[in-house]
Amino acid sequence: MNQSVDMSNESTAAVPQRRNRKAEAAPDLGAGVAAAGVDIEQHIYQTVFDSVLNQRLTPGTKLPEPALCELFNVSRAVIRKVLQRLEHERIVELRPNKGAVIAAPTPEETRQIFEARRALEVSIVELATRRHKPEDLEELRHLLDHEHGVTHNPYQPAWAACAREFHLKIATVAGNPILINYLTELMTRCSLIVALYQPIGNAACEHAEHRRIVDYMAKGDVASARAEMGKHLRSLEDNICLDRKASVQTLAQMLNIG
Amino acid sequence: MNQSVDMSNESTAAVPQRRNRKAEAAPDLGAGVAAAGVDIEQHIYQTVFDSVLNQRLTPGTKLPEPALCELFNVSRAVIRKVLQRLEHERIVELRPNKGAVIAAPTPEETRQIFEARRALEVSIVELATRRHKPEDLEELRHLLDHEHGVTHNPYQPAWAACAREFHLKIATVAGNPILINYLTELMTRCSLIVALYQPIGNAACEHAEHRRIVDYMAKGDVASARAEMGKHLRSLEDNICLDRKASVQTLAQMLNIG
DNA sequence: TTGATATAAATCGTCAACGATTTTGATGTT
DNA sequence: AACATCAAAATCGTTGACGATTTATATCAA
Numbered sequence: 034m035n036q037s038v039d040m041s042n043e044s045t046a047a048v049p050q051r052r053n054r055k056a057e058a059a060p061d062l063g064a065g066v067a068a069a070g071v072d073i074e075q076h077i078y079q080t081v082f083d084s085v086l087n088q089r090l091t092p093g094t095k096l097p098e099p100a101l102c103e104l105f106n107v108s109r110a111v112i113r114k115v116l117q118r119l120e121h122e123r124i125v126e127l128r129p130n131k132g133a134v135i136a137a138p139t140p141e142e143t144r145q146i147f148e149a150r151r152a153l154e155v156s157i158v159e160l161a162t163r164r165h166k167p168e169d170l171e172e173l174r175h176l177l178d179h180e181h182g183v184t185h186n187p188y189q190p191a192w193a194a195c196a197r198e199f200h201l202k203i204a205t206v207a208g209n210p211i212l213i214n215y216l217t218e219l220m221t222r223c224s225l226i227v228a229l230y231q232p233i234g235n236a237a238c239e240h241a242e243h244r245r246i247v248d249y250m251a252k253g254d255v256a257s258a259r260a261e262m263g264k265h266l267r268s269l270e271d272n273i274c275l276d277r278k279a280s281v282q283t284l285a286q287m288l289n290i291g
Numbered sequence: 292m293n294q295s296v297d298m299s300n301e302s303t304a305a306v307p308q309r310r311n312r313k314a315e316a317a318p319d320l321g322a323g324v325a326a327a328g329v330d331i332e333q334h335i336y337q338t339v340f341d342s343v344l345n346q347r348l349t350p351g352t353k354l355p356e357p358a359l360c361e362l363f364n365v366s367r368a369v370i371r372k373v374l375q376r377l378e379h380e381r382i383v384e385l386r387p388n389k390g391a392v393i394a395a396p397t398p399e400e401t402r403q404i405f406e407a408r409r410a411l412e413v414s415i416v417e418l419a420t421r422r423h424k425p426e427d428l429e430e431l432r433h434l435l436d437h438e439h440g441v442t443h444n445p446y447q448p449a450w451a452a453c454a455r456e457f458h459l460k461i462a463t464v465a466g467n468p469i470l471i472n473y474l475t476e477l478m479t480r481c482s483l484i485v486a487l488y489q490p491i492g493n494a495a496c497e498h499a500e501h502r503r504i505v506d507y508m509a510k511g512d513v514a515s516a517r518a519e520m521g522k523h524l525r526s527l528e529d530n531i532c533l534d535r536k537a538s539v540q541t542l543a544q545m546l547n548i549g
Numbered sequence: 550t551t552g553a554t555a556t557a558a559a560t561c562g563t564c565a566a567c568g569a570t571t572t573t574g575a576t577g578t579t
Numbered sequence: 580a581a582c583a584t585c586a587a588a589a590t591c592g593t594t595g596a597c598g599a600t601t602t603a604t605a606t607c608a609a
Contacts, residue, residue: 071387097590108564117372121379129329130570130591149469152418156410211407215473355560366594388561388600
């Protein structure tokens with residue numbers, strides 16, 4: 034068999050999975066039944082999303098609609114809606130009549146994604162350098178300290194989460210929700226790339242680059258901040274070996290054999 | 292009544308609107324019935340999209356599902372899918388239990404959109420300047436000539452289409468599909484902004500700026516090309532008067548009275 | 550006439566079921 | 580044993596219908 038869908042949710046512990054008619058007895062505080070629909074939908078989306086970030090859902094994994102229906106106790110219409118959203122964000126690929134799978138970026142797409150990240154983040158760090166407030170720098174340095182603690186953590190997703198948070202914080206400082214959205218999408222696809230091609234990332238090195246970026250931001254040195262961000266993203270891309278991939282369907286075949 | 296949905300499609304002349312069961316008699320060449328689903332879906336999407344660009348669908352216009360069902364002879368599931376896609380691209384807003392309307396960017400969103408465009412297009416024009424081939428410059432100058440012809444056309448959407456094509460061509464020369472997608476989304480939202488706030492755009496002035504951008508690209512002057520693109524986008528934004536808006540629901544109310 | 554209230558219409562969200570397609574597994578032949 | 584053919588299971592695409600919510604209309608009192 035192919036890879037199956039597991040997704041033991043951890044972060045958002047356990048939204049009560051009542052979905053049988055109205056609210057059972059409780060006086061239905063606040064939002065009521067209408068919001069429940071969008072809530073369960075958001076919950077499913079978030080669960081898949083987090084699973085991708087944590088590399089529990091790896092590229093090529095099939096997501097059959099009936100399985101998801103049982104997992105979340107919802108009808109297929111709801112699952113379908115979530116899958117379409119995930120497809121639009123390039124997290125899953127919807128193959129007509131053949132089901133949904135977690136997207137597997139090709140080498141060409143990988144180049145495009147990193148190039149787009151450079152184009153965006155260089156502008157983002159410029160905005161952030163111009164706009165940052167004292168408390169922003171404080172929080173960035175706090176994130177750097179936290180990073181330092183995870184630098185030697187062998188669990189890759191832990192470091193990836195740190196790095197993600199760092200880049201996202203800079204985008205937040207830049208203050209443009211649209212750019213934040215675009216960057217979020219690109220970073221999520223990067224986690225797919227990492228899961229696929231397993232780069233031998235040097236966390237300590239990346240951490241040092243992060244620190245330099247913040248230093249330039251603090252100095253208000255826009256040009257250097259831009260340049261450093263560009264270099265950082267290039268080195269990230271250089272760490273990826275498009276040759277030896279962690280196998281997509283190949284792994285599935287291996288599981289068939291082993 | 293509120294504004295109703297009309298959408299007389301012009302560009303994609305008239306896809307045969309058969310949708311009754313299978314294909315009637317013709318031997319169903321090529322794609323068959325499976326592709327017909329995605330085709331009609333794409334057709335509906337494209338029709339709405341084009342109508343927004345041509346300002347036949349203006350911000351605030353309601354898009355009731357039953358009306359669209361009759362117009363395109365499809366079930367609600369299909370148009371629901373299209374509406375969700377349009378929502379993700381920020382072209383329509385889906386208000387729970389209250390139906391879909393063409394999105395109406397707020398002044399704040401307008402600022403964000405133009406800022407995002409500057410961030411993106413400055414990087415895009417840099418890539419395009421580095422990568423353009425002789426035939427790219429040729430086509431760009433051809434577009435400029437065509438622009439010149441429409442400069443004095445009082446019909447605003449005609450000029451808007453030209454300008455859009457120009458910016459899109461530069462993105463194509465840059466060669467990154469992801470950036471093309473993002474820019475396309477932002478430009479579409481800009482057409483909503485134009486419909487809403489009706490800027491007193493000076494087409495001749497914009498045309499001159501376009502020409503300067505191409506000149507810098509031809510020289511390979513990256514810095515100047517970036518700067519000129521930034522200036523151009525700023526002047527576009529400056530032409531928009533966020534005060535006097537072309538009314539959203541206000542116009543609907545006026546129609547109720549008149 | 551104006552305003553509030555109640556009824557009716559329109560619209561949306563959700564679901565279960567049917568048909569079509571794909572994939573899996575079995576059978577038989579070379 | 581390997582391959583092709585065929586049947587069965589799983590999965591997806593689409594539809595129509597039901598209940599819930601919102602909006603429009605009509606009625607009545609002040």
